Amino acid sequence: MAVTKALSIEDGNLQTPSIVTTRNRKYSDLDLTFAARTTGDVFKKTDAAAVKQSVKTILQTNFGERPFQPNFGADLRSRLFENFTDEENVFLIEDAITDALALYEPRAELVSVNLTDNSARNYLGVRVEFRIVNTEELVVLDTAISRIR
Numbered sequence: 001m002a003v004t005k006a007l008s009i010e011d012g013n014l015q016t017p018s019i020v021t022t023r024n025r026k027y028s029d030l031d032l033t034f035a036a037r038t039t040g041d042v043f044k045k046t047d048a049a050a051v052k053q054s055v056k057t058i059l060q061t062n063f064g065e066r067p068f069q070p071n072f073g074a075d076l077r078s079r080l081f082e083n084f085t086d087e088e089n090v091f092l093i094e095d096a097i098t099d100a101l102a103l104y105e106p107r108a109e110l111v112s113v114n115l116t117d118n119s120a121r122n123y124l125g126v127r128v129e130f131r132i133v134n135t136e137e138l139v140v141l142d143t144a145i146s147r148i149r
Contacts, residue, residue, distance in 0.1 A: 027051055027107055027132075048132050048139050051107045056143055058104050059097065059126060074100035076145045080124055090115060097128065107133050122146060 029050040031043040045053050061073030074096050082089045094113045101110050108130040116125030123146035131138055 029053060032057070047135070048137050051105070051130075051132050052139050052141055054105055055101060055108055055128060055130065055141055058100050059128070059141075059143060060145065072104060076124065076126070077147065080122075080145060080147060081119070093124075097126070101128075101130070108139075109133055111138065118144075 026047065027050045028044050028046045031045050032053060033043075035043050037043055044050075058072075059074050059076060061075075062077050063073055063075045064070050066072040076093065076096065079089070079093055079096070082093075093115060097113050098110055101108055109132075111129040111131060113129075114127040116127070118125055123144045126141075126143050126145060128141045128143075129138065130141075
């Protein structure tokens with residue numbers, strides 16, 4: 001007797017074929033602008049917008065900014081005035097983005113990271129393309145990392 005047949009007999013479900021389905025999760029998060037609705041509630045972001053907001057938050061957070069999580073974020077502002085003509089520095093920044101998203105955002109599957117040096121205006125342009133897990137939706141996030149002081 002095959003193992004699967006034995007397990008089906010134990011379940012009492014030999015004649016009925018099993019149904020295989022995938023779980024489709026809905027992602028939601030608070031809108032970080034904290035804009036109030038007419039009902040007094042705060043708006044919320046759902047699905048791709050929630051994941052995109054989370055990725056942007058991770059990219060714009062430096063180490064030590066989040067209480068009780070000193071290693072949270074990509075720490076990009078600390079590398080803002082590095083020499084971008086050196087390929088090693090570009091690789092280190094891309095690697096920091098990849099590591100931070102893999103560690104802190106399991107809902108996003110990274111596709112690509114592109115950096116744009118705009119040192120004349122004192123900011124770093126970051127373009128991140130990622131897929132939302134369980135939906136295969138491709139999302140593109142363009143953001144600028146600049147000094148806050």
